[in-house]
Amino acid sequence: MLVNFLRFALYDFEMQVPNDWKLSIDRKSQYGAGIISFSTPKGSTLDIIWENLEKHRTKSPTVEDFLNNYIEEMKKNKNVKSIDFTKEAPIKTEEHESIPHEFTYVYKQPFSKTVSMRIVSKCLYCLHSNRFIIVYSRFDPKKENPDEPIIRDVIKSFDCYCTKNTKP
Numbered sequence: 001m002l003v004n005f006l007r008f009a010l011y012d013f014e015m016q017v018p019n020d021w022k023l024s025i026d027r028k029s030q031y032g033a034g035i036i037s038f039s040t041p042k043g044s045t046l047d048i049i050w051e052n053l054e055k056h057r058t059k060s061p062t063v064e065d066f067l068n069n070y071i072e073e074m075k076k077n078k079n080v081k082s083i084d085f086t087k088e089a090p091i092k093t094e095e096h097e098s099i100p101h102e103f104t105y106v107y108k109q110p111f112s113k114t115v116s117m118r119i120v121s122k123c124l125y126c127l128h129s130n131r132f133i134i135v136y137s138r139f140d141p142k143k144e145n146p147d148e149p150i151i152r153d154v155i156k157s158f159d160c161y162c163t164k165n166t167k168p
């Protein structure tokens with residue numbers, strides 16, 4: 001079956017999503033904070049999580065600071081055995097900062113098996129609506145991930161349109 005993309009829009013978020021993905025929204029979600037999850041017919045998931053930006057900005061004034069701090073924390077975590085991190089150049093407008101990025105890590109908890117994980121993600125600071133937003137998907141780097149190219153495109157298409165929607 002040919003997959004058609006459609007425009008998903010909610011709470012000023014927009015992205016292009018295949019029409020055969022299933023959507024679930026955490027019932028406590030609202031404009032200021034929430035969780036949206038999509039699942040694909042092949043079993044992959046893509047999550048959007050957002051919350052108040054203020055507490056993040058205190059520690060990390062820019063989205064780039066946030067990511068750098070996040071990676072530093074992971075490197076300090078004794079259970080993380082290795083981490084490989086790449087990020088693209090930040091995209092900045094007056095009201096939004098975003099960075100597409102990805103990281104692959106190996107994780108070992110005591111008395112538990114070693115897990116490899118790849119996170120493909122985009123992180124946004126929306127200064128206008130005061131929201132911290134993260135869109136991401138997880139993959140097992142040791143397995144075939146047939147959805148990965150499409151998921152990468154979907155993440156790429158994600159953006160916050162709050163300024164466009166409030167200032168016509």
Ligand SMILES: [Zn+2]
Binds near residue numbers: 163
């Ligand atoms: Zn916004």
